Amino acid sequence: MNAAGQSVPRADGPLKLAGQAEFTGDIRVPGMLYGAVARSPVGHARIKNVDTAAAAKADGVVAVLTGDDLADIDPYYGHALRDRPVVAIGKVRFAGEPVAVVAAESQAAADKAVLLIDVEYDELPVAASLETALAPDAPLVHEKRARAGAAHGLGDLPDADGNVCYRYSFRRGEVGRAFDAAAVVVEGEYTFPAVYQYSMETHTTIAHWHGGELTLWSSCQHPFLVRQEIAVLFGLPLDQVRIIVPFLGGGFGSKSYTKMEPLTAAIARKAGRPVRILNAVHESMLTTRRHNMTARMRTAAAADGTLLGRTAQAWLDTGAYADNGPRVTATAGDAAPGPYRWRALDVTAHCVYTNTGPAGSYRAFGATHLQWIGESQVDEVARRLGLDRLEIRRRNLLRPGEEVRPGGKPLDADLIGDVEKTAAAIGWPESPASHPAPAPGLASHTEPADLMRPTKLRGRGVSVGLLAAGAHPVSMATVRMGPDGSVTVLVGTTELGQGARTVMAQIAAGVLHAPVDKVVVRGTDTRYTPYDRSTGASRSTTVAGLAVQRAAQDVLDALTETAAARLEAPPQLLRPAGGRIEDPEGRSMTHAELVRARFGFDGGELIGHGRVQPEGGSGSYAEGPVFWEVCAAGAEVEVDTETGVVTVLRTSTVADVGKAINPQLVARQDEGATLQGLGNALFEEMHFAAGGALLNDTLLGYRIPAFGDIPAAMSCSIVENGDGPGPFGAKGCGEGALAAVPAAIVNALADAGVPMNTLPLTPERVWRRIRELKIS
Amino acid sequence: MSGRYGVGGPQPPSIGAGGPQPSDAGIAASPGTRAIRDESGTETVRTTINGEKVTAEVPAEELLLDFLRDRLGLTGAKQSCEVQVCGACTVLVDGDPVSSCCFLAADVDGREVETIEGLAGSDFHRRAAEAFMRHAAVQCGFCTSGMLLTAKALAARGIGGDRDQIATAMSGNLCRCTGYVSILDSLTEILGGDQ
Numbered sequence: 001m002n003a004a005g006q007s008v009p010r011a012d013g014p015l016k017l018a019g020q021a022e023f024t025g026d027i028r029v030p031g032m033l034y035g036a037v038a039r040s041p042v043g044h045a046r047i048k049n050v051d052t053a054a055a056a057k058a059d060g061v062v063a064v065l066t067g068d069d070l071a072d073i074d075p076y077y078g079h080a081l082r083d084r085p086v087v088a089i090g091k092v093r094f095a096g097e098p099v100a101v102v103a104a105e106s107q108a109a110a111d112k113a114v115l116l117i118d119v120e121y122d123e124l125p126v127a128a129s130l131e132t133a134l135a136p137d138a139p140l141v142h143e144k145r146a147r148a149g150a151a152h153g154l155g156d157l158p159d160a161d162g163n164v165c166y167r168y169s170f171r172r173g174e175v176g177r178a179f180d181a182a183a184v185v186v187e188g189e190y191t192f193p194a195v196y197q198y199s200m201e202t203h204t205t206i207a208h209w210h211g212g213e214l215t216l217w218s219s220c221q222h223p224f225l226v227r228q229e230i231a232v233l234f235g236l237p238l239d240q241v242r243i244i245v246p247f248l249g250g251g252f253g254s255k256s257y258t259k260m261e262p263l264t265a266a267i268a269r270k271a272g273r274p275v276r277i278l279n280a281v282h283e284s285m286l287t288t289r290r291h292n293m294t295a296r297m298r299t300a301a302a303a304d305g306t307l308l309g310r311t312a313q314a315w316l317d318t319g320a321y322a323d324n325g326p327r328v329t330a331t332a333g334d335a336a337p338g339p340y341r342w343r344a345l346d347v348t349a350h351c352v353y354t355n356t357g358p359a360g361s362y363r364a365f366g367a368t369h370l371q372w373i374g375e376s377q378v379d380e381v382a383r384r385l386g387l388d389r390l391e392i393r394r395r396n397l398l399r400p401g402e403e404v405r406p407g408g409k410p411l412d413a414d415l416i417g418d419v420e421k422t423a424a425a426i427g428w429p430e431s432p433a434s435h436p437a438p439a440p441g442l443a444s445h446t447e448p449a450d451l452m453r454p455t456k457l458r459g460r461g462v463s464v465g466l467l468a469a470g471a472h473p474v475s476m477a478t479v480r481m482g483p484d485g486s487v488t489v490l491v492g493t494t495e496l497g498q499g500a501r502t503v504m505a506q507i508a509a510g511v512l513h514a515p516v517d518k519v520v521v522r523g524t525d526t527r528y529t530p531y532d533r534s535t536g537a538s539r540s541t542t543v544a545g546l547a548v549q550r551a552a553q554d555v556l557d558a559l560t561e562t563a564a565a566r567l568e569a570p571p572q573l574l575r576p577a578g579g580r581i582e583d584p585e586g587r588s589m590t591h592a593e594l595v596r597a598r599f600g601f602d603g604g605e606l607i608g609h610g611r612v613q614p615e616g617g618s619g620s621y622a623e624g625p626v627f628w629e630v631c632a633a634g635a636e637v638e639v640d641t642e643t644g645v646v647t648v649l650r651t652s653t654v655a656d657v658g659k660a661i662n663p664q665l666v667a668r669q670d671e672g673a674t675l676q677g678l679g680n681a682l683f684e685e686m687h688f689a690a691g692g693a694l695l696n697d698t699l700l701g702y703r704i705p706a707f708g709d710i711p712a713a714m715s716c717s718i719v720e721n722g723d724g725p726g727p728f729g730a731k732g733c734g735e736g737a738l739a740a741v742p743a744a745i746v747n748a749l750a751d752a753g754v755p756m757n758t759l760p761l762t763p764e765r766v767w768r769r770i771r772e773l774k775i776s
Numbered sequence: 777m778s779g780r781y782g783v784g785g786p787q788p789p790s791i792g793a794g795g796p797q798p799s800d801a802g803i804a805a806s807p808g809t810r811a812i813r814d815e816s817g818t819e820t821v822r823t824t825i826n827g828e829k830v831t832a833e834v835p836a837e838e839l840l841l842d843f844l845r846d847r848l849g850l851t852g853a854k855q856s857c858e859v860q861v862c863g864a865c866t867v868l869v870d871g872d873p874v875s876s877c878c879f880l881a882a883d884v885d886g887r888e889v890e891t892i893e894g895l896a897g898s899d900f901h902r903r904a905a906e907a908f909m910r911h912a913a914v915q916c917g918f919c920t921s922g923m924l925l926t927a928k929a930l931a932a933r934g935i936g937g938d939r940d941q942i943a944t945a946m947s948g949n950l951c952r953c954t955g956y957v958s959i960l961d962s963l964t965e966i967l968g969g970d971q
Contacts, residue, residue: 009909016917017905017924019852019892026851107842108835198952200856200864200918249854249918250952281857497916497953664912671955672915699861699950707943710956 004510004728007664011502011521012247012495021247024204024219025278032206033062033103035267035277036110038117039286040092040099043128043355043692044139045121047090047099054116055102060109063271064117065101070266076146077229079257080154081165081322083146084358086233086262092121093141093320094355095692096286098263103271107278126355128692130294130317133163133354141320141353150228153472153621154326165318166326166351168333172406173344178309182300186380190297190373191758193685194317195290197362198704199496201249202279203287205260207268213240214265219248221255221494222534223524229258230265245524251496252676253361254288256536257324282697289686290362291316291328293369297336299377305387307378307396309344312336314370316359318351323360325351330621331366331468334405335739338374339415339466340396355692361536363673367467367631367739368680372759375463375743379750389747390428393419393464400723404466407622411466412723412731413630418654419464422634422744425652425715428460455641457754458649461747462634463740469732470626471537472619476530477547479508479555479608483599485579485592487512487519487555491548492532493540494524498734499665500540506661507545507727511552512559513576514591530609538629538732541661542724547610549727554608562598563589627724627731630656633677633740635711637748644767648678648745650713653737658724669734670716677741679705683760819882825850826894834881840874841865843881844891852892852921863949866922867891873929873948890928892921900928900966907962915953923949927963936967 015021052064067075067089075089076082088099100117104110127133127141145160158167179185206217214236220226223243231241248255260277268275279287295314301307314332318325333349362368382392397415398404404411423429478490489508493500501521509516524532532544556576563581564571566589574581582588589597596602617623634652639645653670660666683703687695696702716737724731742759749756754769818833825848834843844850844867853876854864860875867876868890869883895901904924907913914920926949930936935945942963943956951959 007912010912010914012917013909013912013914014905016914016920017901017908018896019921020896021917022851023854023918025855026845200854200862200916200950200952202856248916249856250916252952278855281859497918499912499915668912668915668954668958671957672953673955675955676952698859699857700859704950704952705956706950707946707956707960710943710960714955714957 002510002513003506003516004661005659007662008502008506008516010499011505023201023249024206024217024246025201027206027217027246029206029208029274032274032276033105033271034107034110035264035275036102036114037098037263037277037283038100038114038119040088040095040097042092042121042123043095043126044124045092046124047088047092048120048122050100051118052100055113058109058113058116060105061102061113062105062273063103063267065267065270066099069270073234075233077233077258077262078146078322079149079225079229080324080326081146082149083142084321086266094286094357096357096694097320101263101267103267103275126690126692127163128355128688128690130315130352130354133352134315138163141355146322150232154330163353164350165322165353166329167348168330169348170333171346173309173342175309175311175344175346178344179300181302182308183303184381184384185298185300186377186384187298188377188757190295192293192369193759194292194359194688195362195680195684196285196686196702197252197254197288197290199250199252199254202281202284203255203260204276204278205264206274206276207264208274209269213242215242215244216261216265217244217246218261219255220245220259220261221248221251221496221536222257223494223526224492224531225534226258226261227526230261233262234265243526245494247523248494248496251494252363253365253536254284255496256361256534259287281699285686285694285697286357288323288360289357290365291318291325291359291369293317293332295370295373297373297377299381301381301385303385305382305385305392305395307340307342310337310342311346314349315352316349316369317354317356319354319356319358321358322351323358325359328361328365332369334468335367335370335465336374338371338378339398339404339411339464341398341402356688357694363676364467364631364735364738367465368742371463371465371631371739372743372746375465376746376750376755379461379747390420390423390462397464404628409625409628412627413656414721415464415630418630418632418656418719419462421654421717421719422632422652423462425717426460426634426636426650428634456638457641457752458636458638459748459751459753460634460636461744461751463632463743463747465631465739465743467629467631467735467739468625469538469629470543470624471539472533473543473612473614473626474619475532475544475547475612477544477551477610478530479548479551479610481555481591481595481606483592483595483602483604485518485590485595487514489519489521489548490529491521491544492524492529493544494535496535498669499662500535503541503661503665504545504548507548508552510728511549512556514579518579538735539626540732541730542626542726542732543612545727545730547612549610551608551610554610555606558606558608559591559594562594566597629732629736630654631736631739633737633744635741635744635748637745637752639749639752639754639766641770644763644765644770646682646749646761646766648711651711651741651744652715652717653740654717654719655733656719657733658722658726658731659720659729660718661728661730663718666718666733667716670737671714673734673737674714674741675705675709677738678709678745680738681742681745681759681761683762685760819885821882821885823884823886824888826891836882838881839877840867840879840881840884841876844876850891850893854918854921856918861950863922863926864919866925866949868925868929871929871932873926890925892924895924895928900931904962904966907965911958911962913954913958913962919949919951923951923959927966931967939964942967
């Protein structure tokens with residue numbers, strides 16, 4: 001049986017079940033010191049003085065680093081905007097910003113010494129919210145415009161405009177005419193919270209300088225992009241920066257791009273010994289988070305339900321440093337129209353600096369921000385026109401091959417089929433008996449009088465959207481086959497829990513028709529592993545997987561060539577099967593026999609190369625994406641009108657993956673994303689004080705979904721239309737459900753009679769809304 | 777705004793070889809009976825870890841998680857939330873699941889500790905691993921050790937069979953990857969089956 005397409009067991013399962021999988025925090029490098037970071041307690045201030053004398057003299061301390069130690073390098077980094085110093089220089093811009101680092105012989109010694117660092121601050125006015133940062137007289141988080149980073153990929157950056165560091169906008173058609181022609185216009189203002197990704201393994205990095213070269217062990221998703229930034233920062237050639245990536249304890253975007261690596265490398269450089277920095281959770285929360293956002297949207301529709309026009313403005317709070325904010329902002333802008341046919345659009349998304357912890361990538365960014373807003377307006381249009389909410393989507397959804405955005409990839413998915421599957425999976429349409437109708441007057445929130453009745457109301461919702469996936473399509477892979485027939489795949493995809501190593505092994509085994517347990521995939525070491533742009537944007541199976549497929553094919557071609565010579569058969573008649581190459585007469589040779597035959601002894605190896613690069617274009621964001629990831633979900637909720645508690649009863653998602661290389665792992669992706677979506681929708685929210693301090697900086701105050709939050713029924717439908725650009729017709733998955741589930745929950749709650757414009761849907765917020773509707 | 781809650785120090789990872797650490801004056805030891813307490817602020821811990829007798833001098837404030845990971849090299853227990861919420865650091869002390877991030881090493885004096893390294897190879901682990909593999913209930917693996925150790929404690933208490941009961945009992949173990957369903961499916965089989 002071919003390994004590609006089967007739910008083969010995870011290759012890393014036994015190691016992880018035995019507690020033997022090695023994460024960065026499990027590694028002890030000889031001579032390693034332990035770092036502790038002194039962080040600013042204030043949100044915005046000039047640094048008058050940093051006194052490290054007492055810390056430097058403390059027991060066990062080897063080195064203390066401050067901004068003064070970086071005079072010999074250009075100490076700013078940031079892949080989008082080079083706006084971030086390795087450690088604060090002259091000024092702090094958020095509460096939690098690193099001001100100094102101590103390296104000591106033990107963690108305890110470092111933690112004690114860091115308390116002895118005395119920093120004098122001259123406090124400045126703080127802009128810790130979008131509202132204050134966008135006010136006319138707002139304090140500027142950055143006085144100067146930052147240079148573009150090496151991997152921003154966003155075209156020309158706009159001129160500086162207060163605290164707005166990036167803007168993404170587009171207009172299509174004539175918006176005024178579209179709205180003039182409308183029978184119904186829905187509009188609203190919306191708020192989305194700051195959210196913490198919470199990968200259970202916090203950011204962890206070990207830096208070791210040796211002979212002028214720098215080695216980093218790091219919990220990073222994009223080792224090759226980190227290598228590039230570190231090389232530029234410290235003025236090293238790329239090949240003198242080596243990044244080794246052990247297993248990651250989750251990522252979800254929080255470990256994308258460069259995080260703790262510059263600080264760790266800088267303190268190790270000063271200490272002259274290896275140093276580890278292992279974040280506490282409260283430090284990781286201030287290392288990266290999801291953007292909070294405010295947005296305004298208007299949707300115009302004709303009387304027959306045809307969608308005519310939409311305008312949207314969004315302001316995304318990227319915190320004190322841009323991180324991936326510009327890309328998140330652009331993706332949010334692209335998500336604003338939703339996957340519909342429009343006559344006119346006018347969309348602008350702003351990326352805004354504030355004096356809070358930096359915000360970057362988190363699974364399904366941009367789409368999660370906007371889909372719930374756009375989809376709630378589609379539902380509201382249907383409600384006002386008396387149309388079925390599935391029917392309005394059937395009428396307006398884009399069809400395969402239609403343009404999603406000008407100049408970009410046309411739609412490569414069956415969205416109507418997908419949304420109908422999500423609806424059917426939550427029993428919609430269904431007989432009224434199994435779905436208690438809302439009490440009289442509750443189907444429309446224009447008559448909320450009965451909401452005060454102590455009762456539980458139920459509603460259902462669906463949502464559908466698209467996420468530009470694949471990032472820049474550049475990945476390389478090498479497949480090596482030894483004289484015993486064993487296969488090693490070298491590919492730069494990071495195993496962060498999604499099952500990438502298992503899937504890459506399946507792809508190679510699938511091409512070679514080799515037993516999957518003969519194929520080994522190890523972690524990335526940039527010294528030996530071929531280049532891969534990144535592990536994110538649902539790209540690994542599609543882009544890196546395609547490189548692995550091509551590399552395996554290269555090996556298969558060599559095997560076939562040797563078999564043709566040995567079996568004296570035309571190569572085109574030879575077929576791979578069961579770890580062998582066989583001819584039509586049933587004669588065959590095993591992989592091991594073929595490798596040995598080729599080299600004439602029990603040695604040598606076949607090396608296959610695979611390369612994916614932009615075809616017929618630059619691979620830029622505008623020309624992309626590599627594929628459109630479908631974000632479709634359904635939800636049924638119950639709301640207790642006495643308490644405001646929302647319970648998610650049922651969810652359904654669709655993984656429209658072209659071809660599932662490992663169906664079980666696909667389902668796990670959707671299940672995990674569903675629970676994260678549930679957390680994002682119902683209760684996850686970071687709170688920053690007016691002075692910029694993060695108030696709920698532990699899991700005691702920041703709750704994530706637990707066993708008890710699983711909906712009574714969760715379903716995932718896998719759609720395999722073979723329409724992906726990846727190996728065997730595959731396209732990536734894993735993010736769509738996170739964008740779609742909150743939107744489906746919001747729509748279900750509105751269906752129950754409680755439309756909401758602010759996430760998360762905490763009991764208090766929902767309760768207040770219920771009271772507000774009663775008195776309106 | 778300094779570093780972290782944990783204060784344990786690193787030592788070479790060999791069982792019984794942990795030496796005294798600099799004392800942390802002012803950090804109070806937790807209440808409870810304690811056999812030995814000397815002037816240096818260290819305590820002698822005589823414990824059994826995964827069936828092996830271990831004697832060590834530890835600082836009074838050293839956390840069990842740091843003791844296991846840094847002194848003994850038993851890295852299967854993971855540090856994550858440090859506030860006894862996530863369960864990644866779960867180990868068994870006299871059969872009870874505890875968050876080793878909030879449990880003093882000195883408090884295992886005279887008691888038995890079981891970690892994932894000890895559980896691995898047992899019949900319970902074999903059955904659990906088989907179910908977790910079949911349901912693909914392992915993803916990043918950071919929560920897995922804690923899940924299995926809590927599950928073993930549930931098995932010992934006869935908690936099982938009822939899915940909701942298991943979900944409630946497992947509420948101290950978080951997983952951010954799987955969405956829990958596959959873990960719950962596995963545990964329902966393991967705990968509901970023949971014990």
